[in-house]
Amino acid sequence: MLRITQTKNTLLDGATIAEQLYATPKDCEQFFESIEKPTELVVAPRSTFIRAGVLTTVRGSAYMEYGNTKMMAIVAPPRELVRSSAGRVNMGVLNCYVNFAAFASGELASLPEREKHLGSMLTKALEPLVCRNEFLNFQLDIRVLILDDDGCLLSTAINCCGVALVECGISTYDLIAASTACIYRDQVFLNPSAKVEELLWQHRGGNALLGSSSSSKKDEKAATIQEYGLLINASMDSFEQLAQCQQCGYLKPETYVRLLDYTLQINKSLRELIKRVLTERVKEQHVLDMRERDEERLEDERLATIIERLQQQGLNEFIQSNIKEDPYTKK
Numbered sequence: 532m533l534r535i536t537q538t539k540n541t542l543l544d545g546a547t548i549a550e551q552l553y554a555t556p557k558d559c560e561q562f563f564e565s566i567e568k569p570t571e572l573v574v575a576p577r578s579t580f581i582r583a584g585v586l587t588t589v590r591g592s593a594y595m596e597y598g599n600t601k602m603m604a605i606v607a608p609p610r611e612l613v614r615s616s617a618g619r620v621n622m623g624v625l626n627c628y629v630n631f632a633a634f635a636s637g638e639l640a641s642l643p644e645r646e647k648h649l650g651s652m653l654t655k656a657l658e659p660l661v662c663r664n665e666f667l668n669f670q671l672d673i674r675v676l677i678l679d680d681d682g683c684l685l686s687t688a689i690n691c692c693g694v695a696l697v698e699c700g701i702s703t704y705d706l707i708a709a710s711t712a713c714i715y716r717d718q719v720f721l722n723p724s725a726k727v728e729e730l731l732w733q734h735r736g737g738n739a740l741l742g743s744s745s746s747s748k749k750d751e752k753a754a755t756i757q758e759y760g761l762l763i764n765a766s767m768d769s770f771e772q773l774a775q776c777q778q779c780g781y782l783k784p785e786t787y788v789r790l791l792d793y794t795l796q797i798n799k800s801l802r803e804l805i806k807r808v809l810t811e812r813v814k815e816q817h818v819l820d821m822r823e824r825d826e827e828r829l830e831d832e833r834l835a836t837i838i839e840r841l842q843q844q845g846l847n848e849f850i851q852s853n854i855k856e857d858p859y860t861k862k
Contacts, residue, residue: 572719572721573721574721574793574796574797575721575797575800576597576710576722576797576800576801576804577597577598577683577722578596578598579595579596579597579598579801579804580594580595580596581593581594581595581596581690581691581694581804581805581808582594582595582808583694583695583697583698583808583809583812584698584812584816585603586605589605589606589607590606590608590698590699590700591605591606591607591695591696591697591698591699591700591701592604592605592606592695592698593691593692593694593695593698594691595687595690595691595694597683597686597687597690597722598681598682598683598722598724599679599681600677600679600680600681600682600683600684600687601677601678601679602675602676602677602678602679602684602687602688602691603675603676603678603691604673604674604675604676604688604691604692604694604695605673605674605675605676605695606671606672606673606692606695606696606698606699606701607671607672607673607674608699609623609666609669609670609671609701610669610670610672611668611669611670612624612668612669612670621667622663622664622667623661623663623664623665623666623667623668623669623670623671624663624669624670624671625654625657625658625661625663625670625671625673626654626670626671626672626673627650627651627653627654627657627672627673627674627675627692628646628650628672628673628674628675629646629649629650629653629674629675629677629688630646630674630675630676630677631645631646631676631677631680632676632677632678635677635678635679635680649675649684649685649688650675652685652775652777653673653675653685653688653689653692655775656685656689656707656709656765656774656775657673657689657692657693657696657707657774659704659767659772659774659775660693660696660703660704660705660707660767660774661696661701661702661703661704662701662702662703662704665702671701673692673695673696675688675691675692680725681724681725682711682722682723682724682725682726682727682728683710683711683722683723685709685711685763685777686709686710686711686763686764686765687709689707689708689709689765689774689775690707690708690709690801690805693706693707693708693805694805694808694809697809698809698812704767704769704770705767705768705769705770705772706767706768706769706802706805706806706809707765707766707767707774708765708766708768708798708799708801708802708805709763709764709765709766709774709775709794709798709801710722710763710764710793710794710797710798710801711723711761711762711763711764711794712761712762712764712790712793712794712797713727713728713731713759713760713761713762713780713790714758714759714760714782714786714790715727715730715731715759716757716759717757717758719789719790719793721793721797722797723761728761731759731760731761731780758780758781758782758783758786759780759781760778760779760780760781760782761778761779761780762776762777762778762782762787762790762791762794763775763776763777763778763794764776764777764791764794764795764798765798766794766795766798768798768799768802776791
C-alpha cells in the first residue's frame with residue numbers, strides 16, 4: 532500500500548506570490564491550465580545581464596538580471612576569526628547571507644525563514660568552489676540582496692556570487708554556473724518562474740501525486756503516480772564536477788537524468804557568458820589602469836618642471852613669477 536507522508540522541503544520555498552492564488556487541488560489544476568506553457572523545449576538560459584564591479588566602495592561586487600529576477604552580490608575581504616573559534620577549524624570559513632529588499636516580496640512573514648534557508652544552500656554550493664585552504668583561520672562573508680523575485684533564486688544567486696568572488700580576487704578552483712529545471716504533469720519547465728515554483732510548493736504535500744481519482748476502488752488502484760519536482764544544479768565544467776545538486780518532489784530516475792542533462796547544457800551557456808563578462812571586465816580595468824598611469828606620468832612631469840624652475844630661479848623669484856594680478860582689482 533502506498534503511503535504518502537507530507538514532509539517539509541525548503542528547496543521550493545524560493546518562490547513567493549503576493550496573494551494566495553489557490554488552496555485546493557482543484558484550484559491548482561485550474562491555475563496550471565491557465566499558465567503559459569512552452570510550445571517547444573528550448574534548452575537555453577533566460578535573457579541574462581551580468582555586471583561585475585558595480586560598487587566602488589567594496590572590492591568584489593556583481594549585479595545580475597536573470598529574466599525578471601534581479602539581485603546583487605557583495606564579497607567582503609577575508610577577516611580573521613576570533614581566537615576561540617579559530618582553533619576548531621583547519622580551513623577558511625565561508626558564510627553567505629541572503630536578504631530580500633522590502634519591495635521584492637509580498638510575504639513578509641515568511642521572509643526570515645526563506646532568507647536563512649537560501650543562505651544555507653548558497654553556502655553549501657560555494658564551499659567546493661572557493662580555495663578555503665588559502666586563508667586559514669579567516670572568514671569570508673558573502674551578502675546577496677534580492678531586488679526582484681521571478682523564480683530561480685538560488686541558481687541566480689550562485690551565478691552572481693561566482694562573478695563577485697572572481698572580481699574580489701578570491702582564489703577559486705573554477706567558474707561556477709547554476710540553473711533550475713522542474714516538471715509537473717509531464718510538462719518540463721526550464722528556468723521556471725515564481726508562479727510555477729509556487730505551484731510545485733503547493734503540491735509537495737502529495738496532492739499532485741495521484742494522476743486521477745475516483746470513488747470506485749478499481750479506479751483508485753488504476754490511479755497512476757505522476758511526476759512532479761524541481762532540480763537545481765551547480766556545476767564546474769573544467770573538473771566535470773557538481774558543486775551542488777538538489778532535488779525535491781517525485782522524479783523517476785530517467786526523468787532525473789533528463790533534467791540533469793538540461794541543466795548541464797544551460798550551465799555551459801551561462802559559463803561562456805560569465806567568462807565573457809569577466810574577460811571584458813579585465814580589459815576594462817586594464818584600460819582604466821593605463822589611463823590612471825598616464826595621468827600620474829603627466830602629473831610627475833608637471834611637478835618635475837616646477838621643481839626644475841624652482842632650482843634655477845630661486846624661491847623668491849619663482850614666487851614672484853607665479854603671482855598674477857587679479858584683473859578685477861586692477862582698476
